[in-house]
Amino acid sequence: MPVADDPADRRRRARMVRDHLAGIDDHRVLAAMAAVPRHAFVPEDARALAYDDGARPIGNGQTISQPRVVALMLAALALRPGMRVLDVGAGSGYAAALLAHLVAPGSVLALERQGDLVARTRPVLQALAPQVDLRHADGLAIEEGPFDAIHIGCACTEPPRALIAHLAPGGCLIAPVGPHDGVQRLLLVDSTGERWLEDVLFVPALPGTVGG
Numbered sequence: 001m002p003v004a005d006d007p008a009d010r011r012r013r014a015r016m017v018r019d020h021l022a023g024i025d026d027h028r029v030l031a032a033m034a035a036v037p038r039h040a041f042v043p044e045d046a047r048a049l050a051y052d053d054g055a056r057p058i059g060n061g062q063t064i065s066q067p068r069v070v071a072l073m074l075a076a077l078a079l080r081p082g083m084r085v086l087d088v089g090a091g092s093g094y095a096a097a098l099l100a101h102l103v104a105p106g107s108v109l110a111l112e113r114q115g116d117l118v119a120r121t122r123p124v125l126q127a128l129a130p131q132v133d134l135r136h137a138d139g140l141a142i143e144e145g146p147f148d149a150i151h152i153g154c155a156c157t158e159p160p161r162a163l164i165a166h167l168a169p170g171g172c173l174i175a176p177v178g179p180h181d182g183v184q185r186l187l188l189v190d191s192t193g194e195r196w197l198e199d200v201l202f203v204p205a206l207p208g209t210v211g212g
Helices: 005-022 026-035 045-048 067-076 093-104 115-130
Strands: 056-059 060-062 084-088 107-112 132-136 147-152 165-175 186-188 195-199
Touching: 005 067, 026 093, 045 056, 045 093, 045 132, 056 115, 060 115, 067 165, 067 195, 084 093, 093 107, 093 115, 093 132, 093 147, 093 195, 107 115, 132 186
Parallel strands: 084 107, 084 147, 107 132, 147 165
Antiparallel strands: 056 060, 165 186, 186 195
16 A cells, blocks of 8 residues: 655655755756655655665665665656656666656656566556556566667666667667676766766666566
8 A cells, every 4th residue: 555645755855855966957857856755665664764865775685776866867868748768677666656757648668677576566656656557577678669768777787788779769868887796887878979977886787587
């Protein structure tokens, strides 16, 4: 059952935006992060820390990324209403919910390889972002497309050329690229070429699926 979202939670989100998202100048991203209840996407015992600027474990060796990194990635994608978006490594579903908020009435296809996470995340997304199509699937082997934007929430050891090939003309992709056992860097691919942004730490992007 989805968790409550009361005035105290909304105040916590407002503080998160004010205190942790300085330097993010995309007002639509800031508004989305002030609107979507991050505490609904973390385990109950982590909800007290849901609005701190840190990554939080969500089970199955996965994490929900720190708010500032989420905001940076979404702002870099320059999302617009009506876009078709792919979210690889959906995890908690938080980024997918934000993507849906930003591209409505567009569509979001969210892929997660861990079946247990899909089962836990689906009812939250159905309540908060029902337009997200969440699937238990290997996001590295997607055959659909093209997509106007691709958000990758797990670390690729090399630039994900197979996913870049699924971008629509003028599309944009962002992904953490680097070693699975060390620091990665955000790679932004758009119509102007490839740019490296800041250093980050993400869980590994792995092939195949786990669980039913």
